[in-house]
Amino acid sequence: MPTETGSQPTSHKYLKVRDYLVALAAEELAVGDPVPSERALTQRFGVSRMTVRHAIDALVSEGVLEKVQGRGTFVSAPRMDFEVRLSTxxxxxxxxxxxxxxxxxxxxxxxxxxxxxxxxxxxxxxxxxxxxxxxxxxxxxxxxxxxxxxxxxxxxxxxxxxxxxxxxxxxxxxxxxxxxxxxxxxxxxxxxxxxxxxxxxxxxxxxxxxxxxxxxxxxxxxxxxxxGDRYQVWVPLAPPHVPEKPSRPSPAPTTSKEDS
Amino acid sequence: MPTETGSQPTSHKYLKVRDYLVALAAEELAVGDPVPSERALTQRFGVSRMTVRHAIDALVSEGVLEKVQGRGTFVSAPRMDFEVRLSTxxxxxxxxxxxxxxxxxxxxxxxxxxxxxxxxxxxxxxxxxxxxxxxxxxxxxxxxxxxxxxxxxxxxxxxxxxxxxxxxxxxxxxxxxxxxxxxxxxxxxxxxxxxxxxxxxxxxxxxxxxxxxxxxxxxxxxxxxxxGDRYQVWVPLAPPHVPEKPSRPSPAPTTSKEDS
DNA sequence: CCAACAGAGTGGTCTATACCTCATGATGTT
DNA sequence: AACATCATGAGGTATAGACCACTCTGTTGG
CATH class of the missing domain: 3.40.1410.10 (Chorismate lyase-like)
Structure with missing residues (x-):
């Protein structure tokens, strides 16, 4: 498949924004730090706000960032690994x-x-x-x-x-x-x-x-x-299933708290 | 102050589209059936396409629907519950x-x-x-x-x-x-x-x-x-850890297969 | 008969703009 | 000092188009 991952500098502006934010979150910023605002990114990359939001939304759904209305978008804490994996x-x-x-x-x-x-x-x-x-x-x-x-x-x-x-x-x-x-x-x-x-x-x-x-x-x-006396299994449990209603994206405001 | 949280039943057009699709997927359609196209929904609800896409994207990320470029949007099979939940x-x-x-x-x-x-x-x-x-x-x-x-x-x-x-x-x-x-x-x-x-x-x-x-x-x-003889625990296991690079939006086409 | 092509339809990306809600901090007012 | 108000700037919702990429299918040529 020529679905060549690397390269392709041109394709998809939102991926550029995305990559930038990923790098920023991984290297420059600490958990809880705000990333540039949507409008700022708009200008930095010369793209429209919808494009920026597309990039950010993707990262939010991946758990890399979290958004708080009125405050900004922040680097989220690495989320607990809620999945038990196929380990050997x-x-x-x-x-x-x-x-x-x-x-x-x-x-x-x-x-x-x-x-x-x-x-x-x-x-x-x-x-x-x-x-x-x-x-x-x-x-x-x-x-x-x-x-x-x-x-x-x-x-x-x-x-x-x-x-x-x-x-x-x-x-x-x-x-x-x-x-x-x-x-x-x-x-x-x-x-x-x-x-x-x-x-x-x-x-x-x-x-x-x-x-x-x-x-x-x-x-x-x-x-x-x-x-039985030497082995036990640890299982993380996710929250009870919420019916349907989206209502709360529940950004889980990791922030605040212990900041003096 | 009456910062009334509740209410807002009508507002948010994308929620209407969303609710419609949820009902459709739950009651009218079977797994694998296509939902109306984005343009069709645009007209049915008198909203813009971005709004329709907002609703659909939310459902896709929830696992209710899946999109296939060039073909349409389909009711997805209830995805395996990869998380063990806090059940009673x-x-x-x-x-x-x-x-x-x-x-x-x-x-x-x-x-x-x-x-x-x-x-x-x-x-x-x-x-x-x-x-x-x-x-x-x-x-x-x-x-x-x-x-x-x-x-x-x-x-x-x-x-x-x-x-x-x-x-x-x-x-x-x-x-x-x-x-x-x-x-x-x-x-x-x-x-x-x-x-x-x-x-x-x-x-x-x-x-x-x-x-x-x-x-x-x-x-x-x-x-x-x-x-021990009457109870057992079922644990789903996620794939071994993938490095870091998301790179792959990986729409996970899941489809194919059983379509004749 | 089958391969190639063209068209139609679907989702994918993107723009430029508008107005809303919410959180915060500066500015006043009491 | 304590509280109220407002301006600012963040994200949230929404529009109306434009063009691209992909999948099908029906038609056309060979």
Missing amino acids: FGEQMQRLGLSASTTVLDSGAVAAPAEVAAVLGVSPGAQVHHLRRQRRADGKPMAIEEAWIPVALAPRLFDDGPPPSLYDALRTHGQDPQWGEETLAADIATREECELLDMSENSAVLRATRRTHGDDGAVMFSRSCFR | FGEQMQRLGLSASTTVLDSGAVAAPAEVAAVLGVSPGAQVHHLRRQRRADGKPMAIEEAWIPVALAPRLFDDGPPPSLYDALRTHGQDPQWGEETLAADIATREECELLDMSENSAVLRATRRTHGDDGAVMFSRSCFR
Whole structure:
């Protein structure tokens, strides 16, 4: 596609204004600082006010700026990351400052079990890569993880042996993980899980089943079993759904407050 | 001064267009159907095209509509709710088609225990409303829930007895829940919990601790204990973090596909 | 029969201007 | 000093056109 991003100095004046404001917010200004007024930008760029507003509105909806009528437009605080992301075990451990290690328990292509086939949307018995691993944090067993990926999506995925990161491997094989859904539930560990996780019998585990979607449907199904005493999930919660009425764009006046 | 906030029903033409489109999308049209063109709306409402576009753009950013250059504007599929929301037990059960019932186990104002005080950011020993409830779905015990709310925030919160919905009560007392954070972990139920949840000993439970924030800090701390065999949490996962550069207005055409 | 083209229709960008509402600070007035 | 008023300047809404880019479709040529 010649949708060449870079260059094209001419195209789209509002993008110029936008880029200018983005740079300004990122480099020159601090959170809460006002950006130039719409009329000022109008003159600086020699464009009409509607064009300036177009640029600003885009940044407002992206959370970069916020507008307050009668006062101005301000650099908004980086908004809390309200989305739980498709992170890997390694990333999660890194965030916690722990070292992650892994032992592959099983690896290879198998015929998809019924449930797996259903979740992945492939015909039962279709070939799927299968990987089962024990994951440790600072050497201590933390979880057992099992994953299935349709062979048809990435035939050579396991050619170099089981990859250290399935997500990375999927990416390099043209199957970028786009989004996912995960279900969490508490359960009692099975005997085998107790062994692999080095737990006593009747211990609680957190079971997570995850379906990862790519550009064209489900790319992976995985089931993880975490030690209940060593793992917990943090979930940010967005405000309750507001019916419909726009009424308040609610600029969330981050400002004010603690300024002496 | 009568800075009358309310009123202004008529004003704002773009809201009329917006409301019309919302109704249209909700009642008349199916997902994927086109809405009237911008020029058509211009004439129907006797407004300028910029006004129509203002209304449409708002709905696009809300996910109600999507635009495709050269083709038109369409009712978009209800987008996946990528945010887990501050929902109440009642709402959760309703979504599952179950009837929710509640038994209040304990209710009143108490001195905040140390941990509660710390989480809520009040001084230890400060008065907090306390509510402990058993929650059932279709009559079967589902969870035990305990909540603490600083009395200072809403002194009369429990004046009419423990409210059926704490979130609704907070709202009516001027402490709108804005966002929250929840931590989930698996554990073994205590003896008391086993009794209240009608479980045998050594059963797994999902423990959720939630801090709810209002406009001005934490408004509530709650701890829930769900039956592991009857409750699970669904979490949508956003794509791995994209660097910074928006570059891409990325209209995300979503369309195509099923159109014959 | 199929490819190429032209036209119509849709959203995308942009201008130049007008008047409104709201927040703030300077100026008066009490 | 304390309060009221007003001017200023910010964003908010709205107009009436103009031309561009893209998608379709029906027509026309080969």
